[in-house]
Amino acid sequence: MTSTGFLSVFAPSFALGGPVLLGLWGVLRSRGQPRAASSSPAWDWKLILASMLLYALSFSLIFFVQELFLVLPKAFTPGLRPTLFHNNHNWDGDNPLAKLFQGTGALATLILAALCACWLKRCPPRSALWRMFALWMVFHGCYQALPQFVVGAIFPGNDVGMAMEYLQWSAATKTVAALLAMALIVWIAVRLLRPLLSLAAQADEIATPGRRAGFVFRVATLPGLLALPLIIAMRVPGSLDQVAIVPVAEYVIGLWWMQAAAWFAIPARAGETAPVRSLAVPLLALIALTLIFHLILRPGIAFY
Template sequence: MQWIVIASLLTVVVGPLLWGAVGVLRSRGAAASLPPRSEWSWRPTLHSTALYAFSFSLIFFIQELFLVVPKALTPGLRPTLFHNNHHWDGDNPLAHLFQGTGALAILLVAIACTVWLKLRPPRGMGWRLFAIWMAFHGYFQSLPQIVVGSVVPQNDVGMAFDYLQLGASTKFALGLMALPLIAALAIGFAKPLLALAPQAGDIATPGRRSGFIFRIATLPALLALPLIIAMRVPGSLDQVAIVPVAEFVIGVWWLQAAA
């Protein structure tokens, strides 16, 4: 367990700091003559804030829904979907396996949105932001569960791992493999977000790219946190705040560092 914790800290804290430091060094010596950039407006930032919050809640609902639906179709189980969580009555060994179907569902949604952005990206900025944030939340609400599930059997994915009778070494390997994938995906989101820049001059230098990512992604994600938390009340601390804050720290820090 301690190795997973150490690797997670390196991935979530040290990695973005080092990547960001490299970006700062690269930004030195920028050309004196630069193309003009557009005037900053609050509208895209607020638009992105609303879509970040909405997409988070939609992805979370999809996860909870697909935690419930397989159980509803299983003899002996009577699941209930309610605010910010789910529960079930009855007993069936498959219940533990189906604790992983929520994470699987939102991972598939994230992949579908990624394909959408790659093959037929929406023309409108709003729809593109929606697809980006749906993919972002899908990945960063599902993949960290693999890391946690590799060391915490009570976690939803951890229960599915135990049902599949995965050994400790296999779970450890899955947790370790998920960490670099999380970092790579976060870095990859910089490209479609930078493509939203109105003018080439807005992202002409590393400093300008970093500023644009801050305005279109990091600041909106930060502003969206109170909205997300408010929508998740009432509930325990881990249900209300830890998930959205952890997702911000895991995903958005890497995204900002990658700019």
């Protein structure tokens, strides 16, 4: 079997089957452990809805950064005339460097994710809203970029795949890059659990593996699912891959691993953040960004 054939089978099995098996193991493992004495915690709908709004907002911000940094290098390249849209970018003309610059978007989002991760670790915001915003920026910055290395190792026509072709990466190098990206996908999911669990208001909410899995579902997995229609609304009209495939694939790849790993998460300190008082700020920010996407970016901005 060729390396491309191996990745074509292993990558979807990893993305879909891995979280399911890990989650089942977590459920079986927790059966023999003592349960929390208190009743099940109430659902904090302000926190859930804030997470939904911030998930959608940060997805679109990260996607904008990716497309902007796909366009900017081309704008300074002789022979290329790029245009930025709300769900994609395009260019006219020809220059061999165009293929290389198809990798700058993923690089930009990874750098932004690293900066937000430093913010989250070194100076975690006291506000639940800002801490959640930083967390989702890390999440989207990583999970919009890392799967591109896997896809690029299989299909050379995707953004990162074009950069790999320009750099003349061998099949072995592409396979190593894809496997490393898959390992990082799991590692980042595990690392994001601690700041996510720190959003709990009371220690009882995350006292046991089952409670921690339930909290992750309420504050991340469910809000991410509810945010998908909001994200898609910002990306229409367009082809299926431009509008829906990217946000849905990112949700499955990233949040399924976080949900599965929640059964094994180390308890975090609860009550560290100020509770969500109002949804006005994330709601207005999402509305404003949606208007920018449709009124300014949708017609296209020419960078030449």
